[in-house]
Amino acid sequence: MKLTKITPRGFCKGVVDAWALCRKVAKENPNREIYLIGWLVHNKNMIEDIEKLSIKTIDDVHISREEIINSIDKNKNPIVIFSAHGTNPKVIEYARNIGLEVYDATCVYVTNVQKLIKEKINNGYQIIYIGVRNHPESNSILSLHSSIQFVSDINDIDKIVIDPNNKIFVTNQTTISIYEFYDIVKILKIKYKNIEFKNDICNAAKERQEAVINMDDTIDLLLVVGDKKSNNTNKLCQMGIKKNVETYLVSNLSDIDYNWFINKKHVGITSGCSTPTWVTNSIITKLEEYIRGQNGKNNC
Ligand code: SF4
Incomplete structure (x- = not known):
């Protein structure tokens, strides 16, 4: 392996x-x-x-x-x-x-979205915000103005209360998935003509998602190290699953089940933006030991 x-x-x-x-x-x-x-x-x-x-x-x-x-x-x-x-x-x-x-x-990226939304509201725009329901980042954005329309998935689009004849501005939570953003934007573009978009997925979240999208095609098992509460970590899992790769979210070493590795040839490991490096490294060290043990067995 x-x-x-x-x-x-x-x-x-x-x-x-x-x-x-x-x-x-x-x-x-x-x-x-x-x-x-x-x-x-x-x-x-x-x-x-x-x-x-x-x-x-x-x-x-x-x-x-x-x-x-x-x-x-x-x-x-x-x-x-x-x-x-x-x-x-x-x-x-x-x-x-x-x-x-x-x-x-x-985070400065969240502050920038807050500033941009305030500026757009002051310039007469109606705001549509794409985010995760009940997430503290979304809650902080929604607290800026009661008129902000919230969309967590495509089903929310029909619930939006907005004047289609006035200017509309769409932005988003910094850690949503690239796919979610474009899926929702595609529908909004058809529904509203008078609309501007800014993709505010932060570079860190975007680059980690893209790294999973572009990972080696021979990877047949993906480990995502992070917390179940972490949105950007969950999105990395979604990227793995979307590629049809067996994917597990693990918060630390004790979550690993070595049965997962039976008949697997190539394991990929990544981690969310909030995962301490020492946690990911402790898992990498153990996996490297495990692989050395497996290779040793094969050589006998
Ligand atoms: S993932 Fe990191 S860089 Fe991106 S908004 Fe959150 S804290 Fe900031």
């Missing part, structure tokens, strides 16, 4: 920057309580690493971000960090206004 380490894979700039911000804040404030509002990025291994910095993550889908902020004891002079996915700007402002020290780890 052969192993191909697909590149690029793993950490993107947005995740590296968010992680560096947490480390800096923790280092400069050793005696203060620090809270992360929402998972910094969608990876449980990362959350455990962040806990080691004595930063407490508060994330509860049943409680609004504002309620989370209110639940923090202000008398202890706490610090709050907002996640890389983006947060409703009003919540961030609220946290500042009530006297919390605030850091915002929102």
